[in-house]
Amino acid sequence: TLEKYHHDPTRLMDILIDVQSEFSCISDSAIKQISRGLDISIADVEQTRSFYHFFSKRHTGEFSIFLNTSVNAYMMGRDAVARTFEQEAGIPFNEVTPDGLIGLFDTSCIGMSDQEPAAIINGKIFPNLTPFRVKELIRDIRAGKSMEELVVEGYGDGENSNEDIRAVVNNNIRKIGPVLDPQYRPGDVIWKILPEMSPDKVIAEIKKSNIRGRGGAGFPTGMKWELARQTESDEKYIICNADEGEPGTFKDRVILTERPKLLLEGMVIAAYATGAKKGILYVRHEYKYLKTYLENLIKGAHERNLMGKDIAGIKGFEFDVRIQYGAGSYVCGEESALIESAEGKRGEPRDKPPFPVERGYLGKPTVVNNVETFCSAVKVLLNGADWYRSFGTKDSTGTKVLSISGDCRYPGVYEVEWGFTVRDLCEMSGAVDVKAVQVGGPSGSLVGPEDFDRTLCFADLSTGGSLIMFNYSRDLLQDVVLNFTSFFIEESCGSCSTCRVMPVILRDKLQKILNARGVKSDVSDMLEWAKVLKSSRCGLGQTAANPIVTSIRNFPDLYDQKIRGKDDYDTGFDLNRATRDAMAAAGRLPVNGG
Template sequence: PAGLKWEFCRKSNGDESYLVCNADEGEPGTFKERVILTEMPEQLFEGMAIAGYALDAKEGIVYLRAEYVYLKKYLEDVLQKMRDENLLGNGILGNNDFNFDIRIQMGAGAYVCGEESALIESMEGKRGEPRNRPPFPVQAGYMGKPTVVNNVETLSTVVKIILHGADWFKAIGTAESAGTKLLSISGDCKQPGVYEVEYGMTIKEMLEMVGATSVQAVQVGGPSGTCIDESQFSKTISFEELPTGGAMVVIGKDRDLLREVVINYMDFFIDESCSSCAPCRSLTVILKNKLIKMLNGFGTKADIDELYNWGLYMKQANRCGLGQTAANPILTTIENFRPLYEALVKSDDEFVSEFDMDKAVQESCNYVGRVPNTH
């Protein structure tokens, strides 16, 4: 929770501290924060000023996704207007003890920099890869100083809580998940877009809201989240049942889930890995190739269990959220759509998986003008 982060940062007792707004919205299927940045940036910057006051920070930094570079000039103009109105800068609103300003720093297009320590590395001009912890950013973050990293939605929500009070906020949602959630809903539905809903809405209610019919699956939380089937559409969007950063991708029954979605998501994680951890660098490729082998008609029963067990290693052996969730497209579809995998395999008496050496060297032999001779 944001409040705990702020409290830990205050208790770090650094000579200065920083607030960073993570606007590196790189999760496929997520576009809600772009809407905030476009339609209500003043609310975001006001939330940052409130957080800066709570942290006794003098500087806030918006780490803006590289693909949102077209917004930079617009956001700079909004910031300057707020300075002119004494809402940012020195002596905010006549309080000489309240000095806080905001600057924008561009990202470089790396998904891994959505992870807060990798983001800080990038801000410092280093290669964007996660740091080992401890220390945590609230202890030693940007430039070695206590740093709080919050996302766009969190900092914008702070303003509503200050205006209406904590009791108002806690009265919305569920007992464990207070308030509202912005959802980026896309895919096979009639009315995609950004929706603000109360925590506790069911997936079925969400699908009805956006005009989705004949739904095979919903990808909750983007590729790093969970792919759920129809039997789970009664679950609620909440921390206790279906937590999500905001991405909701509706997948119709006419889609080939494994070829069109799972392979696509695995390609994404392979491309975006920082390659620091060996399982994230290599096992993602191995998992994808094994699934392709199955899709091409060469799968055995053992392949499903190997896919699942190897995917579990990813959660144990990688140090950041990207690596730990990179196998989720395969893991969650095996859990919720296992018949799709079982339909791909042949029984042991029908098929024995083997390696064809002649076929393996054929391409290289063609390139150099040789005839395969492996016997």
């Protein structure tokens, strides 16, 4: 493995991924060998290893089963599936069977919200799980079946075409717009349009289109490319952020499978505009099943002279892309954390400035854009900025690809113009009796019917693309807000004290309210503490209180019902409960059931 990566410490992530997948663990002796082979300290290796969810020092089982814990998974029946896994395997979650055959683990959203409950077993996806399917899987594993035999027929060792992938993972494209339009012919912009345009002209057209980053932050794409172009450097990089980790999001998974050539063409255009010669497609670990498929597409692009040297006959224009997989970390979706990770380090966000366009990957100017942004840029050049601006609203031009899931009849991917209302999207996806919609995932807003006429756009409800519908049967505080807050606790990188501590305190307060022990001041306390979180270094900490804050703002009744009749005095101490807990801990039975 070390040879394969030329003993390059910046490829530590790839090395650890290979070791983990071969041995189902990264042992102390492996860490020592890696440290010697890369000439870096054991601490350097260990700190990267310990950061990522899918790296483990202890053996995770010959069949490592990671079952999703997202809100959608629970809504679709995760409890019954998890119980069946435990019963059939004979172990609780976070354990491995004594024979080392099966390991059961929880994991955050795996990008399958349209087909939950879903699990990852040795890097392969198993969607739409039922207790029956779980029994079948465990029986087959015990009977000695291989991974290839476990997955459905047609998937097997193929993974070379999107048909192979679709045989297992349904991509559920429900509404196609101008960006996902299947009439697109890969390479047309590179071969026919780029040779006629200077890099400055490309940037001018992108700026004119007013396209903004589709990952959520909405930074103007043309300006980002221009800044990278203007920064003097011997090397520049283009990075595609395909690390979508926001619970409820899966549109990048669909684009990677259904329109990957569009994405790669967008990266080539960005390279031409900025002068970059190298690119990285950073894909979340959960989409490892796409690896062979994506690698073959990059090979194909080289064969067609869409990558490599003198691309499309343009003298001196060269560009190549490598794929970098993550290893399970939500915060790596933040661009500077993603760069750290691609350099083989812990995915901790950097202080800014400097911004990546000045000092990014390996200290060089780097453009990081979302999958969808690159795809949209191709269409801007193909059809012109004016065409692109004819879609959407004045400030939010073009379209947005949305991942819609939850209580709706047609979960899936919808490409719509900016400016659609929440109500439109409920109707489009067949959602009825909608009590609330989570717009933009946990870091976004939980909105109720009074807000359903608000529009999706940067000036109103901005979103990276995740919309989760909840009907009136759902307990929003228990099933949604508590789950999202726990998610942020799990995913914090821990470097800011605010983000490390505050979400835990907020969750405890919320739990206290859910246990019917809350008082009015608990709610105002939570709103005050949420303000402190805003001073965290990155978006994760800054938005970690959003599920609580937006639910207090939009669903005050839910809190009032739990704390009704209580005044502001609270000792925070329940004598009966404490006595029961103490007796249980001491193994003493209560007298007369008291």
